[in-house]
Every structure is written in structure tokens, then in C-alpha cells.
Amino acid sequence: MNRRNFLGSSASAVAGMHALSILDAVPAYADAMDQLQSTDVLMQRYPFALPALGYALDAVEPAVDSRTMSVHHAGHHATYVANLNRAIESDTALHQLTLRELLTRLPTIPESVRTSVRNDGGGHANHGQFWPLLAPNRAAQPSGALGQAITRDFGSLAGCVTALKQAGTGQFGSGWVWLVSDNGKLRVHTTSNQDTPISERLVPIMGVDVWEHAYYLKYQNKRADYLDAVLARLNWSAADTRYQV
Numbered sequence: 001m002n003r004r005n006f007l008g009s010s011a012s013a014v015a016g017m018h019a020l021s022i023l024d025a026v027p028a029y030a031d032a033m034d035q036l037q038s039t040d041v042l043m044q045r046y047p048f049a050l051p052a053l054g055y056a057l058d059a060v061e062p063a064v065d066s067r068t069m070s071v072h073h074a075g076h077h078a079t080y081v082a083n084l085n086r087a088i089e090s091d092t093a094l095h096q097l098t099l100r101e102l103l104t105r106l107p108t109i110p111e112s113v114r115t116s117v118r119n120d121g122g123g124h125a126n127h128g129q130f131w132p133l134l135a136p137n138r139a140a141q142p143s144g145a146l147g148q149a150i151t152r153d154f155g156s157l158a159g160c161v162t163a164l165k166q167a168g169t170g171q172f173g174s175g176w177v178w179l180v181s182d183n184g185k186l187r188v189h190t191t192s193n194q195d196t197p198i199s200e201r202l203v204p205i206m207g208v209d210v211w212e213h214a215y216y217l218k219y220q221n222k223r224a225d226y227l228d229a230v231l232a233r234l235n236w237s238a239a240d241t242r243y244q245v
């Protein structure tokens, strides 16, 4: 092993130890994430599976057109799932880990598959939390603890939505805009590509896809119009269940 490889290996090992120590030191994060329902895609293990949309392709019209919904769910999301399964197929040790564990332990994942776990695993996790947010027969407002926390941290739901739109519009390139819980305090957050807040020890309450594939067929370059439409028809009851005081 030459010096460069040695230093790289050492850095990876230290990074892994550091990440685990952070996870151990944040019980509030662990507690919140332990509330995940068994049906959450974050609780899946290999072989990972595309969750059903749970509603018709045209159920979110006109905010999201049925062609975009079809390509997005059966095309993009399904590809992330297939690529993740292919990447870790031969590494049976990784089959023991849930998607949540894979994404919160990225620095310890073998380097040969780490990029796929980050991108394809992140894509599976991010889209898995997105579809329920668009479900029809929605709750137009958050309730209970989440509703109170939004008022506390943003002044109002409108203030929260405005902050989400501003951050989502400003996200450069592909990514996601999130409402996250940072030890109980809510804040808006963005991630690039398919990076996910759980890899940063943040609890995702809701995240909206701002990749072009989420809106380009209907909105072309008008991401702000897409965000207006989607943020106005969120199913807040899906987010309510993810916020634990």
C-alpha cells in the first residue's frame, strides 16, 4: 500500500468512527427515527422494492400530470431500486442492514458500492417519502405537534411554505427541499442530487423533489410554478406522523 492509499484508508476509517460516534451521541435523533413505521421504505432490507403509489396516476392532476407521475414512479424511482439491488447483490453483509442503516452509515459502507448506496439508496428513500405527501383526500394543514411546531418556528404554515418555496427555487441543479427536525426544532434544508437528511443526522419531516424529472414535462423551466402547485396540495397528515416531539 502506497502512502496515498494508506492515508485514504485511514481517513475513511476515522470518518466511519466519527460518524458512528455522532449517531450514538444524538439520542433525540435515534429516538425520532425509531418511530418509523414498518411500512416505511427506510425499514426495507435487500432486496429493496418499489412501493405502490397508492393512488391513480392522474390523482394529483393538475399539480402533477399523469405522464410525469408515471415516468417518475415507474421509471426513475424503479431504476434507483433496481440499481441499489444490483450494487449490493453480492455483498451479503449489507443485506442485514435496513435502508436507514445503510444511509446513516455511509462512511463505513465498502468504497466499491458506497456511491451507489448514496445515490440509489438515497433516491429510494427520498422518493419513498415523497409519494405519500401527494396522496389525494389529503389533510390540507398539519395538525397536532407538527402544526404547533410550525407555528413556533415559522410563525405560520404560510411562512413555512414560503421558506420551502424560496429554498427549493434557489437549490442549484438537482436536489430536494426539506422540512427537517433538528433535535425537535424545525427548519428548511436542501440536499443535492439524492443526498438525504438522514445521512446528516436530521429527521426528514417532508421533502419535495426539485429534480427536473419531477416537473419538466409540464412546467419546463418554471420550477417556482411547480413548487407553488405541489406545496399547495401536500397531504400534511403524511408529514404529521414523522414528527415526534
Ligand SMILES: [Fe+2]
Residues within 6 Å of the ligand: 072, 076, 127, 209, 211, 213, 214
Ligand atoms: Fe425524482
